[in-house]
Amino acid sequence: MRFSCQQKTLVNSINIVQKAVSSKTTLPILKGIYLEVFNSHLKLVATDLEIGIEHVLEVNTYEEGSVVIDARLFSEIIKKLPDAEVEIALKEDNHLYIKCENSEFNIISHNPEDFPELPTIEEEYSYEITEDLFKNMIKQTVFATSHDESRPVLTGVLMEIEEDTLNMVALDGYRLALRKGKIQGPIDNKVIIPAKTLSEINRIISEEENIHITLTENHGLFTIGNTKLISRLLEGEFINYKQILPKEYKSKIKVKTKSLLDSIERASLLAREGKNNLVKFVVDENRLNITSNSELGKVQEDVYIDLEGEAIEIAFNSKYFIDALKIVEDEEVYLEFTTNLSPGILKPVSNDNYTYLILPVRLSAD
Amino acid sequence: MRFSCQQKTLVNSINIVQKAVSSKTTLPILKGIYLEVFNSHLKLVATDLEIGIEHVLEVNTYEEGSVVIDARLFSEIIKKLPDAEVEIALKEDNHLYIKCENSEFNIISHNPEDFPELPTIEEEYSYEITEDLFKNMIKQTVFATSHDESRPVLTGVLMEIEEDTLNMVALDGYRLALRKGKIQGPIDNKVIIPAKTLSEINRIISEEENIHITLTENHGLFTIGNTKLISRLLEGEFINYKQILPKEYKSKIKVKTKSLLDSIERASLLAREGKNNLVKFVVDENRLNITSNSELGKVQEDVYIDLEGEAIEIAFNSKYFIDALKIVEDEEVYLEFTTNLSPGILKPVSNDNYTYLILPVRLSAD
16 A cells, blocks of 8 residues: 655645544454555545544555554644655555654554444435525524433434424424425435534535435445545434414514523623522513522523513523523524423524424422 | 622633642642732632642722632632622631622632641842743743653753843753743742643743743742742752753754644654654755654655755664654754764754754664
8 A cells, every 4th residue: 555645635644534543442453443445546434333434645656565653642743743655555564664764763553354344225216405505504493402321312413304304303302403404315214313423514515516325224424525425324213393382472582692591601601600590581561671599699691682472580590591592693593482381492693494492390389 | 798790700810829729739828820809809729749739809898807718619600600700708607609690609728727828939130021022932942851760850941141131951861852031030040840740831821911020049030011920949050061962063954944844744644653653854955854663564755955065874762753744833844963872952943042952873784
């Protein structure tokens, strides 16, 4: 195996696959990156057996072959090399020779036959979605997944394809995020993608290309330019989220996103010292009064609003509001409430692509 | 106590004093910032009993008085307030009232009489040095202090004033950094300043003013604009560093700082896996060959040099070289060697303000 390419190009390729390298593993080979030289190309592969990332780039090839090299050491060496042509070759005794200007490394490598093969997925039928949109949909849902491993389906995001619409849904028992977007593809479908997979996809997405998604019974394949990310799907039935979303409301508030976020963040400075990060909303004609108190003191905030419907008093865990207000990109949002024991809804004013549901906290009689 | 000022101004002032707030303390009052309103000014004070920082700013004052408020909570609240006028007042029950636009906080405060007074220091005689120079002198020495608390003097930097020259010296038993600079002041002096104090001073320095330094038997007072930093001095006798510095050399190398740094950093990628971060230098006519190896593999680097004097083979802990090469601002440095068992010297080519000594590692016969 022998090839050469520019140092910066190789750094970029290593960065793409490196996140799939297993950090905690009892299989040492998974700490490596698989390199394969074939037909003017270099393929890099890394996997932790849950997610696999494969990236192909053009290089100058002198001899085909493959090798597995420790990911951390390889990455550190290539990153520290000068911005110039790097030559890499497999030498006797399985040493990987790396040369760039006046630097020469000889590093112990591993047997490429020990590296696990990624599942083979036929790409005959695939969905297509724009990168920008998919990135945004991931950002607006993935934060609402659960970290509780005892209910695995909630640690992922539901991808529900109905005709030309993709619904992405995440929920953790306290809040639910639903983002709708356009998708092109062959048939309706419903899968649960692990949150980690989606976060990795968001990290890789950078160019202005479409993403192709292929779904099998157990795997999802995401093709982004020269990179393929293959992930296991989560098994199990997702909660029937449509049943949870309220159909009507008694109070509808229009408020500036930034003002609301700032006020809740300030109120939560005291709230977090108590339990539940409790902040209390008192909604009146054109005023949302937010209060919070703990043994350290108390705070009150007034936010200007437009109210349609009834006045209401309701309390929330401030964290769940802050999470959503940070990822909404619209300048104004609607809040919809029915009673102080039923879920509140947050929606952008400018479109109906996004719905965020949040459970209230019961107020003690005071 | 009642005053008002702009939110941004107050954030800036809190940032200056907050680093002196004690993070680990059995005295709760030391987790606070002392605020005092007097005569159109606000004074903020924080101390961990080793270092005290006092900062004064002009504010609109309505009522004189003082208070102590939890530093973390106060800082977080003020930072989150809008960029507008903030009003702060002490109310009944020792609650501190904070108002800014539509936000109102009432926070429990502490008794200002419990806050320790900073030592009083007469500023009659003081040294004067430019901020830029002092900042640079700190940066080029403080990293070489020891972290070993069993030899307290080595955890500080020697400030030795001889006529109009300040020598700052740090050493940890493996290397020594000596930086010379101009200072104005009344008499010769010799004190040891804790490394933490100097790091705090470097953090505070930002404007184009001179620093005034007043030294007493036990304390150093550093006046930087409206900020005073008072620090305990370290007790004990500093090592006679002049005796350690070699008077001559047998090999003198001129080399580009960046090339040498890059090569040693690459070599150390393998070196650090072994013990001592060992890198070996082989100096020849116009070539410095750097090698390192461990069970993971081996590396060799060639760096172009000008050599005056004898060829030599010598080995070092790469960390100590990297630390120094990172803070030297000159494009080229000299390395001076005598034998492979005696200290090496690193100096900038363009001036003789800086001398860095580094002990070699004995090479096993191989």
